[in-house]
Amino acid sequence: MAENNIGSDSKRVLLKGNEAVGEAAIKAGCQCYFAYPITPQTETPEYLSRRMETENRVFLQAESEVAAINMVFGAAAAGARVMTSSSSPGISLKQEGISYIAGAELPCVIINVVRGGPGLGNIEASQADYFQTTRGGGHGDYRCIALAPNSVQECYDMTMNAFDLADYYRMPVFIQSDGIIGQLVEPFEMHPYKPMFEKLPPKTWALTGCAGRKPNVVRTLYMTPADGLEQLNRKLEQKYKKIQSELRWFENYNCDGADLIIIAYGATSRIAKSAIKKHNGNGKKVGLFRPRTIWPWPDVELVEIAKKNKNVKFLVIEMSMGQMLEDVQLALMDIVLKKDILFYGMGGGWNPTPESIYDKISETLKK
Template identity: 50%
Template sequence: MAKVLMKGNEALAEAAIQAGCRHYFGYPITPQNEVTAYMAKRMPKVGGVFLQAESEVSAINMVYGAGGAGARVLITSSSPGISLMQEGISYIAGAEIPCVIANVMRGGPGLGGIQPSQSDYFQSTKGGGHGDYKLIVLAPSTIQEMADLVQQAFDIADKYRNPVMILGDGMLGQMMEPVDFDNIKKGENHIEEKTWATTGMGTRKKKNIINSLELDPQMLEKHNIELFKKYEKASKEEVRYEMTNCEDAEIILVAYGTIARVAKNVIELAKRENINVGLIRPISLWPFPVEPFEKTVNYVKRYLSIEMSMGQMVEDVKLAVNGRKPVYFYGRAGGMVPEPAAILEEIRKISGGAK
């Protein structure tokens, strides 16, 4: 199949359809509205369900219902909209219902602005809702990877019976790049039967009951322990990352999403000044990839976390490094994007060669 020139939001939507998603619920919010518009056109043509809810609170509870019935279901929104969904996301995680949630981040806090940002990292990776639960969080840096990770997200969600979040930003959602959908499993035929789903008794003798309420504290504790056994398994099996030019780097940049693309340009700029710079790009934000830090910590001099925020992922970088080497931070907030020249200047400062 030939590559198709698409916006990131459109590629996300098409990849979900090709991966077997036939249920989409959402509510309009910039900068992810192209997903909603695309699904409104495409879902009826593939025999699917598109429903624009009256609010994000309603939409996430529709996801609970469709996912509980065994459907592959997608919901998308942007920062404040995801905030409104947090109670429902906690319910879904507690009830062990697979679904895919995409957050195309905008600037904040509050209503903020519609420019790209990465200030929802804490909300996504630390659990924005109540209770003990985890989301598996994947962060693409290209539109092709956006499409590929959507397929993986649905498979991971089904494997662990857990919500999976695609965490992008407004820049990734709005930019256009060629996308190849050949690697995506087509349709619903490849999806394994969900024997736990509430699809009627059929030939079963026991009812399938999906619930996140448990009034007996001992039973609720047992449920939490079982959930965290699942998270422990995921933390070993679902780690994803990319390393660039790290073999003998003096300074290693750490960046995810679209800012990792900027960081790759900085590697070349630093090389011209005889500063050997590498890049660790976390693709799974939870589970956070510790392995690349273990591989590099013995010889690298320092790490520099680059983010479109006031500093969030940098805390996980510090935990991974565990005090063994200095960790620095450079970020822009409110929709401002770090520029290569500014990152290079920061590298000069921390390497002792400011000009």
């Protein structure tokens, strides 16, 4: 649908989530894009194969996901704004490279349009890569910022934000989408690039040719104690703590005074919101707490809400067997009994329906 929208005078433009990601990358000044096709994210490379060419930038369909992420590593080291995208099995293949990029403290944007797993799984929407994304994913102590859009507008806005956050903190930033959000077609406002920061730190570390200056070195191998791998780990830890204090995005829908709070992100949060609006709660109030960043997790905000609402119950809904559930339990461990944190979900490409969540709300409120 892409070419019908470009240059449209309408403020509202119609694109798929995956295409909006591509257009946001263009607007944010992404100079290089390396990827390999996989359902359900292939619209992003399809879109960028046209747009990157007309913008005279680098589009390269690599021979594999492993090659693509190492191209990202190289372009990031050279100081470029760079992006790759894939879906679950492809993201698993990229993990070695992502660990290297995190270790070398380089900025890049990675899109994961999650599908059913484990293994090749299926091509249906899933959220079962939550652990992988929020716990680093590859080897070593590292984290990646992960933004979780639940609309085409957020696919667009968050992809722009991801480039800024990657440059600001010098690290990989994930857009954790899913097969529903990636395939969704809806109107959104295709506004010009809105930078998140007034000024980004100059890339003085980049490998840009060292004539007339001291050479920069980008590496992840530290063989001797004197090389300072421990110091690097401490430095990364400090950085992650800083991000945890600065970046916790969430949506609070009706949580104040709620008897039941549903916690869900991505496509699941929209299905849940539909059910909440339909449900009158039989005199009880139902709210939705939606993490918009899944790492860092907005734990402080959830704790504040939990402290205000006495006897509130929580229902975590995920398209997985219960992964974010553990972050909710960790966040609330000092103030909410584990039995008051309920779970509804399934792996393997399953998705809840507004009706099934509606029934789950009724069942939970009766208890």
